[in-house]
Amino acid sequence: MRLLRVGPPGRERPCVLDREGVVRDVSAWVSDWTGSALDPDFLTDLAGRLAAEATRLPRVDPGARRVGPAVRPGGHLVSIGLNYRDHAEDAGMPVPAEPVVASKSPWTLSGPYDDLLIPPGGDRTDWEVELAVVIGRRARYLPDQHAALGHLAGLCTANDVSERGWLLDRGGQWLKGKSFESFSPLGPYLVTPDEVGDLGSLRLTCRVNGRLMQHSSTTEMIFEVPWLLWYLSQFLVLEPGDVVLTGSPGGVALGRPDEPYLRPGDLVETEVAGLGTQRQRCRRAKTRPGRKGTR
Structure with a gap:
């Protein structure tokens, strides 16, 4: 469904x-x-x-009305980093021995066709096509990875957008570079597992202005979905509506020194095969007049 x-x-x-x-x-x-x-x-x-x-x-008629994020925002939004070897190479980081786990604000969730807002001063906004899994039943200290799939509501196409300047150059947690508004387009569909098939062989693609930037498969994941959910449940109670972004393959702007990061007017199209295609037009986020922050 x-x-x-x-x-x-x-x-x-x-x-x-x-x-x-x-x-x-x-x-x-x-x-x-x-x-x-x-x-x-x-x-x-x-x-x-x-x-x-x-x-x-x-x-x-969804063509005449806005399609929102596939689940209601408000749950925990977990982002898995460096879960594909080629993405670790893009980032110049070693392949992790255990999953790299980051958080995003749940209010980054946006519709699959909403505008992608490049933040004020952002000049390294990057695309990351990912398979997202949505929790449907509380997962707490799961006994093994085989139990994990019984806790899934479904799966989605996601774009785990990152502003690399805030993520890599400002110190502290990756939360800083991942929590800008509109940075987690989710959908268009939440597809129940019975319609998805083998989670370990789903094709992922991302195009920017029609040019193929990412083309991979979940076969290339370092940590597969059932194991990831088991692992997370050992220290994090996963509740219905929580979303886990399972990692991006290589091909992001960070690994393409001769390619620009996203700019206003760019069109980003991401797809996980069988789960639907997203399209986001980039524009600069508007700021409200007011005093600048002080230290």
């Missing part, structure tokens, strides 16, 4: 894609894609109900 959220920011309505490819509003059944609505058992029951009653639900 493919879940999505349609509507203006903060007022998105939960929708599903039915078997005929029609988007249906299911807000009469669930309030939003959050909490218990993401439980795998609930989603299985919902799929059966949808098959029987889809034509009774209102149709939605």
